[in-house]
Each structure stands twice: as structure tokens, then as C-alpha cells.
Amino acid sequence: MQIEVYPTCDSVKDLSGKTAIVIDVLRATSVxxxxxxxxxxxxxxxxxxxxxxxxxxxxxxxxxxxxxxxxxxxxxxxxxxxxxxxxxxxxxxxxxxxxxSNGTRAIKASESAEHILIGCFLNASAVAEKALRFALSSETSCVALVCAGTLGEFSLDDAACAGLIVDSLVRNIERKKEPPELSDLAFACRELYLKHQDDLKALISHAAHYKKLLNLGFERDIDYCLQQDVIDCVPVYDKKL
Amino acid sequence: MQIEVYPTCDSVKDLSGKTAIVIDVLRATSVxxxxxxxxxxxxxxxxxxxxxxxxxxxxxxxxxxxxxxxxxxxxxxxxxxxxxxxxxxxxxxxxxxxxxSNGTRAIKASESAEHILIGCFLNASAVAEKALRFALSSETSCVALVCAGTLGEFSLDDAACAGLIVDSLVRNIERKKEPPELSDLAFACRELYLKHQDDLKALISHAAHYKKLLNLGFERDIDYCLQQDVIDCVPVYDKKL
Known part of the structure; x- marks a missing residue:
């Protein structure tokens, strides 16, 4: 089982046979x-x-x-x-x-994947569980987390959420005794999340996109989007529609 | 003063007016x-x-x-x-x-920068000091850390070294009382370095490239390249030559 993270839409490669989770915390995938x-x-x-x-x-x-x-x-x-x-x-x-601006582009960038799920802090555990089921029943057995990023740049909010989902995947897989292989960025995102899990807002306050949303008066949106595991609904993107 | 980090050669944008530090820890910039x-x-x-x-x-x-x-x-x-x-x-x-494979490509990818320095763990403090001097005397006042990555992917060793250099830059700038602005990835790399600074080898052992070098018998190279601040020489790339 492999777990990989792409930092932006533009960095996404061929995802054939993989299960993708698209993440744009602030705010498309939360919406x-x-x-x-x-x-x-x-x-x-x-x-x-x-x-x-x-x-x-x-x-x-x-x-x-x-x-x-x-x-x-x-x-x-x-x-x-x-x-x-x-x-x-x-x-x-x-x-x-x-x-x-970013989220819908990230979904399009993931279209080569076998399955495309929508993830955010709100449904992190649920999306990890569903992705694991899909990945274990596919040939490649790989989950690719696609961070939308902000205007082509790595974004702390998406990276921290990817880190939470990686952590949730790893803990689920360990229970099944199949050690997963993390890409370098998957490892780094997990470390970032684990270091800051007790005060995610303090971490995210260093993100360029956070400052922009705050200046526009969207603080309530940020507080809402940083809630973990409050929704068990996992959207699946259907390429055929 | 801005500090930004690019995770791979392919992610580098226009660096006009900026001071670039190219990083390929294992092993081109260490060489x-x-x-x-x-x-x-x-x-x-x-x-x-x-x-x-x-x-x-x-x-x-x-x-x-x-x-x-x-x-x-x-x-x-x-x-x-x-x-x-x-x-x-x-x-x-x-x-x-x-x-x-990666380091010389990263240097070429940085050619739009005003100055191009070569950085690694070996000369981290020295390269940070020199970059700061160049950046403060240029109009954009921006240091761009360009990680070579490994075959187009984010690499933990380069990211941790970028984190150390970001930390060194921030501490130098704070002494001058000019608070720097970190990009999201610059912040994340610094956090990664600070969390693992006491055992960098344990961190780097999670890197895909580390495992490859170890299997090829290059463990002594890795130990050498992870030494911090043992060289005060800062190579400058001259585009005109």
C-alpha cells in the first residue's frame, strides 16, 4: 500500500489505477x-x-x-x-x-485516477476509510492525496489536512498489519499535522490564504472548515457525468 | 524580506531580482x-x-x-x-x-535569479548569511530556496536543509528587527527541521532517495552530507561563464 501527496494541481502526474482524495480545505472541498x-x-x-x-x-x-x-x-x-x-x-x-479558483482545477487534474473522493477536515476519517477500501480492492493499492494549493503554490491548510488523512490511513492500515509506504511529502505532511494537531488554527494562521480570507471577513468559514470529523459524508466524483 | 521554497526543479517560477539558493543535499550541492x-x-x-x-x-x-x-x-x-x-x-x-540527475537541473531552473548560491547542510549558516547580504541589497529583497528534489518529487533531505537555512535566515533577520515573510512551504520546511534537528538521520531515513543510496552502499556519503556548518565556503553560480 502506497500513500503519496501532491502539493498543487500542477504537480499531479498520471494517477491511473490509484484512488485520489482531492483536498481544498479553504474552501471548495469543505463546501x-x-x-x-x-x-x-x-x-x-x-x-x-x-x-x-x-x-x-x-x-x-x-x-x-x-x-x-x-x-x-x-x-x-x-x-x-x-x-x-x-x-x-x-x-x-x-x-x-x-x-x-483552485478546488475545481484540482478535481480536473485528478481525472486519470480510478476513484476520486473529496476530502477536508470535516470528513477526514470517513474519507480515509473509504479511500482505504477502494485502494485495497484495486490493483495499484495506492492512495494519492491531491492538494489544490493556492494559485499554484503549496498551502499549509491543505498540507495539514493531507497529514491528518495520511495519519488516519496509516493507523487503519497498521491495524491490518500491512505497513504502508509513504512518499517523502506524505511523511512530511503527517509530521506537520502531528506537531500542530492541538492548535490547527495557530498553524493555519501562517498560511497566505488564511490571511487573505481573514481580511475579507471570512473568519467564521475558517473556524467551520477546521473542525475535524464532524461529517461522515464522502463525496465521490463521477467522471462519466 | 520574503523567503520562499520551491519543492522541485519543475515547480520553479520566474526568480527575476531574487537571490536563489539551490539545494541538492544528496549529493550534488554537497559535492x-x-x-x-x-x-x-x-x-x-x-x-x-x-x-x-x-x-x-x-x-x-x-x-x-x-x-x-x-x-x-x-x-x-x-x-x-x-x-x-x-x-x-x-x-x-x-x-x-x-x-x-537533479542538482544540475535545479541550477539551470534557477537561472532567472539575480544571484544563485549553492547550499547544503555543510555550509548552511554561511549560505544563509551570504544570501541575506545579497537579498538586502537587491530591490526585491527575496530569498528563493530551490530544492532539487528527486526525479521530480519533493525530497525530505532537501526540505529539511531548506528548513535549516530558513531558520538561519529568520534568526539573522530578527536580529535586524525586520520581520520576514515566509511562504507556506518555507514555514513547513522550518517546522520539519526544528522538530527533527536533534536526529536528522532518523528523519532522512524516511526519504525514498536515502533508501536508494543506502542500498547502493553510500551510507558514508549520507553521514558526511548531514554534517551542519562544517564548511564556510559558499559557491556562487556565474551565469555568464
Whole structure:
């Protein structure tokens, strides 16, 4: 069993046969997990605003448009990229079309994988368990954690979340007595998480993206997204749709 | 003052106006530092074996050929990529033409920088001091640490060395009361180094590249390359040559 971590969308290589977990803690994968947990029928990630608007026309008004550019809501869209907006009363039975700067790109970058799961702090244990089941039943037996990063750069929040998921995978695998092989970055992310697990907010406060979100008034989003294992829903990205 | 870290050659962006420190601990930048400390007149890094052989012909036998592919010495070359081979008695007044898998690529990838220094554990404090002087006298006031990585992947040994150099830079800057701004990866590498500074070999033993070198019998090289601050020589790469 191999566990590897990619630091940004651009660093992702061929993931054929592997189980990918896409991570964009602040905030795309936290939004997707929350929306589905709160009853959305599906979330469709698309790379561009144009594609989002075209797809919304196909849905003839029966889908909600969500997303951000520069961390703020796109003009004319129903929702921004704050998970707190994706409430039960809005989501029930709805399709959501989502476009964000980093997260939706990371999902597209992972399309060569056999399975693509959506991970964040909110569902970390659940996504690790599901990934392990998929990986153990596949030929390559490899979990690839794909961090979205921020505008092409390594991001502390995604790396810490990858570290938590690596730790959860390792502990699950050890129970099965099959020692996993960690890539150098998987090892480093786990170390980062273990060192700071008791005060993740203090760690994340050193992230460039944290400072940007704080300045824009999104502190409640950050507090929400740093909660661990409060959701057991694991979104699966379906390439065929 | 900004400090940023690039995890691999391929991740390097435009470094115009910045001071770059190229790091390939195991073993290219440890070799270059050792060769010059031991009296080599110059070390010329070239990307390919063909270029190394062509350049050697121009030197009419007055240069030593060094380097590796797959971590082992290239057939017909004078020296491999073990710093222990680059002894005083061989180096005195000699030019060395060097080609390695990752390190020489990382130097080429940094060519847009204003200054390019060669760093490793051996000269960590010295390279940090010199980089700081260059950066403070340049307009951008930015030090970019370029980790060679291993075959396009993040490598623990380079990341830990980057962490030590970041720590050294931060402590030097704090003395001048100008708080530096660390990129997310610069912060993470410093944390990795600080957590493991008392037993670097235990940390590096988790690196894929460490295991490869160990299997090939290069343990003495590893022990040598992990010594901190034993050399005060800081190689500077001259793009014009």
C-alpha cells in the first residue's frame, strides 16, 4: 500500500489505477462536503464561470450557481464559496454547479485516477476509510492525496489536512498489519499535522490564504472548515457525468 | 524580506531580482561545496552527459569529469557523485565538469535569479548569511530556496536543509528587527527541521532517495552530507561563464 501527496494541481502526474482524495480545505472541498451532507442531490464542479453559466442554462433554472473568484462571490451567482451558505433549507434535493479558483482545477487534474473522493477536515476519517477500501480492492493499492494549493503554490491548510488523512490511513492500515509506504511529502505532511494537531488554527494562521480570507471577513468559514470529523459524508466524483 | 521554497526543479517560477539558493543535499550541492572548499578552481554544472564530454574536449584533458546517473558513476568519468571522492589532493587548482540527475537541473531552473548560491547542510549558516547580504541589497529583497528534489518529487533531505537555512535566515533577520515573510512551504520546511534537528538521520531515513543510496552502499556519503556548518565556503553560480 502506497500513500503519496501532491502539493498543487500542477504537480499531479498520471494517477491511473490509484484512488485520489482531492483536498481544498479553504474552501471548495469543505463546501462540496457540506452541500451534499445538507441534502444537495449533486454538486457539479466546473473550471470556468462560462461553463457554469452554460450548464445552468441546460438545467433551466433548476440548479443553484455557486463559487468564487478572488475568494468573493461571482456576480449573478446564487451562492459564494462559504460552506455556511450551503444550508439544509437551500440544498434539499437541489443540484449545485460550482466553480472555484483552485478546488475545481484540482478535481480536473485528478481525472486519470480510478476513484476520486473529496476530502477536508470535516470528513477526514470517513474519507480515509473509504479511500482505504477502494485502494485495497484495486490493483495499484495506492492512495494519492491531491492538494489544490493556492494559485499554484503549496498551502499549509491543505498540507495539514493531507497529514491528518495520511495519519488516519496509516493507523487503519497498521491495524491490518500491512505497513504502508509513504512518499517523502506524505511523511512530511503527517509530521506537520502531528506537531500542530492541538492548535490547527495557530498553524493555519501562517498560511497566505488564511490571511487573505481573514481580511475579507471570512473568519467564521475558517473556524467551520477546521473542525475535524464532524461529517461522515464522502463525496465521490463521477467522471462519466 | 520574503523567503520562499520551491519543492522541485519543475515547480520553479520566474526568480527575476531574487537571490536563489539551490539545494541538492544528496549529493550534488554537497559535492560542489566540498570540491571548491578542497581547492577546485571551479565547478561547471552541465545538464547532460554529452555536454559534459564535449566541454571536457574543449578543456583538452585539463578538467576532471564528475557525476552520476541512477546514483552511480558514469562510465569513463573520473569521479562519481560522492563528495568523499573530491579530496584536496585531486581538487587543487582543477576545473571540474559535473553532471547529475537533479542538482544540475535545479541550477539551470534557477537561472532567472539575480544571484544563485549553492547550499547544503555543510555550509548552511554561511549560505544563509551570504544570501541575506545579497537579498538586502537587491530591490526585491527575496530569498528563493530551490530544492532539487528527486526525479521530480519533493525530497525530505532537501526540505529539511531548506528548513535549516530558513531558520538561519529568520534568526539573522530578527536580529535586524525586520520581520520576514515566509511562504507556506518555507514555514513547513522550518517546522520539519526544528522538530527533527536533534536526529536528522532518523528523519532522512524516511526519504525514498536515502533508501536508494543506502542500498547502493553510500551510507558514508549520507553521514558526511548531514554534517551542519562544517564548511564556510559558499559557491556562487556565474551565469555568464
Amino acid at each position: 462540496i462536503t457540506t452541500a451534499l451532507f445538507n441534502g444537495a442531490e449533486r454538486v457539479i464542479p466546473v473550471p470556468s464561470v462560462d461553463e457554469a453559466l452554460n450548464l445552468a442554462r441546460e438545467f433551466k433554472g433548476n440548479a443553484l450557481l455557486g463559487g468564487e473568484r478572488g475568494a468573493v462571490k461571482i456576480p449573478g451567482f446564487d451562492l459564494g464559496n462559504s460552506p455556511l451558505e450551503y444550508k439544509k433549507e437551500l440544498m434539499a434535493g437541489k443540484a449545485v454547479i460550482l466553480t472555484t | 560542489i561545496t566540498t570540491a571548491l572548499f578542497n581547492g577546485a578552481e571551479r565547478v561547471i554544472p552541465v545538464p547532460s552527459v554529452d555536454e559534459a564530454l564535449n566541454l571536457a574536449r574543449e578543456f583538452k584533458g585539463n578538467a576532471l569529469l564528475g557525476g552520476e546517473r541512477g546514483a552511480v558513476k558514469i562510465p569513463g568519468f573520473d569521479l562519481g557523485n560522492s563528495p568523499l571522492e573530491y579530496k584536496k589532493e585531486l581538487m587543487a587548482g582543477k576545473a571540474v565538469i559535473l553532471t547529475t
